[in-house]
Amino acid sequence: MKFCSACGGPVELKIPEGDDKPRYVCQSCSTIHYSNPRMVAGVIPLWQGKILICKRAIEPALGTWTLPAGYLENGESVRACAIRETREEAGAELTEIIPYAMINLPFIDQVYFMYRAMLQDTNFQPGFESSELKLVSPEDIPWQQLSFASIREVLKHYCDDLKTNQFPFREFSIKPEHRY
Amino acid sequence: MKFCSACGGPVELKIPEGDDKPRYVCQSCSTIHYSNPRMVAGVIPLWQGKILICKRAIEPALGTWTLPAGYLENGESVRACAIRETREEAGAELTEIIPYAMINLPFIDQVYFMYRAMLQDTNFQPGFESSELKLVSPEDIPWQQLSFASIREVLKHYCDDLKTNQFPFREFSIKPEHRY
Numbered sequence: 170m171k172f173c174s175a176c177g178g179p180v181e182l183k184i185p186e187g188d189d190k191p192r193y194v195c196q197s198c199s200t201i202h203y204s205n206p207r208m209v210a211g212v213i214p215l216w217q218g219k220i221l222i223c224k225r226a227i228e229p230a231l232g233t234w235t236l237p238a239g240y241l242e243n244g245e246s247v248r249a250c251a252i253r254e255t256r257e258e259a260g261a262e263l264t265e266i267i268p269y270a271m272i273n274l275p276f277i278d279q280v281y282f283m284y285r286a287m288l289q290d291t292n293f294q295p296g297f298e299s300s301e302l303k304l305v306s307p308e309d310i311p312w313q314q315l316s317f318a319s320i321r322e323v324l325k326h327y328c329d330d331l332k333t334n335q336f337p338f339r340e341f342s343i344k345p346e347h348r349y
Numbered sequence: 350m351k352f353c354s355a356c357g358g359p360v361e362l363k364i365p366e367g368d369d370k371p372r373y374v375c376q377s378c379s380t381i382h383y384s385n386p387r388m389v390a391g392v393i394p395l396w397q398g399k400i401l402i403c404k405r406a407i408e409p410a411l412g413t414w415t416l417p418a419g420y421l422e423n424g425e426s427v428r429a430c431a432i433r434e435t436r437e438e439a440g441a442e443l444t445e446i447i448p449y450a451m452i453n454l455p456f457i458d459q460v461y462f463m464y465r466a467m468l469q470d471t472n473f474q475p476g477f478e479s480s481e482l483k484l485v486s487p488e489d490i491p492w493q494q495l496s497f498a499s500i501r502e503v504l505k506h507y508c509d510d511l512k513t514n515q516f517p518f519r520e521f522s523i524k525p526e527h528r529y
Contacts, residue, residue, distance in 0.1 A: 177351065275425055
């Protein structure tokens, strides 16, 4: 950030009075510009024990496999975001949508919130962000070709939890060195 | 937003190619400026069946009662934020920190993530954002003097769950008309 989005004046990085963290502060109008992590909402879509995965047709990680997920938009609930992303990326409708995991990626200022859900039916087709969709059994997950550490780790937890058929809410952080 | 934070040029609100939502786009350098909801992390701090509440010494809602909670910062996990806010607002340390609720406030672009936790001891004192701290029994919660709908609703759920002593993960949205 170099300029104030309110007045166009130059900003400087400094700790505002009463704060303890550096923020971009406008040298002209004194507006303080805060930057905060973004949320990503997504889902593990299930059909008869299989998981619907999507091959990415866009960067980043073009050509790798992922789960429906995307940035939470203003005016949207986290659940609505997960439903929307599933429609956009897989043309699919969900039911029995249950909170499953929160994944912190503090080194890139992201927080994932993932649900487990059932597909309403097998009427799915790739949206423009996906080149291919596939229902895979847990033992056939392409672990070496997954898009992001968040997706890999939530699927690992899910496969672990399948052994006991208990799915407690999971909360974990990914370390920068395990990013890929 | 009126000016581009990258180059200082004027921005216009338009739907970028391949997008379906209006964004602020710089007319000079074409940077797309996304705006996304912010996360608030907080906690219901417990001691021998009582809840630690904090009287706000700052606006908004100065003089009303709240729970330790605040905006998630870049580089921070949600759990670390709840711990930090509890230190800052109540000078208290937590243990047995368990995810409890996600509260959507889409009309103000906020998502609260609340934990239940035990206080390590009764060594707490108001931080500069609090004028007073109090341990209250559930039946003594000052319902008419709580700071925010998010705090009121999560405490309602908590009191309901106390009846069965079961605390499943809660997810709900607050409607604009129930904001206060």
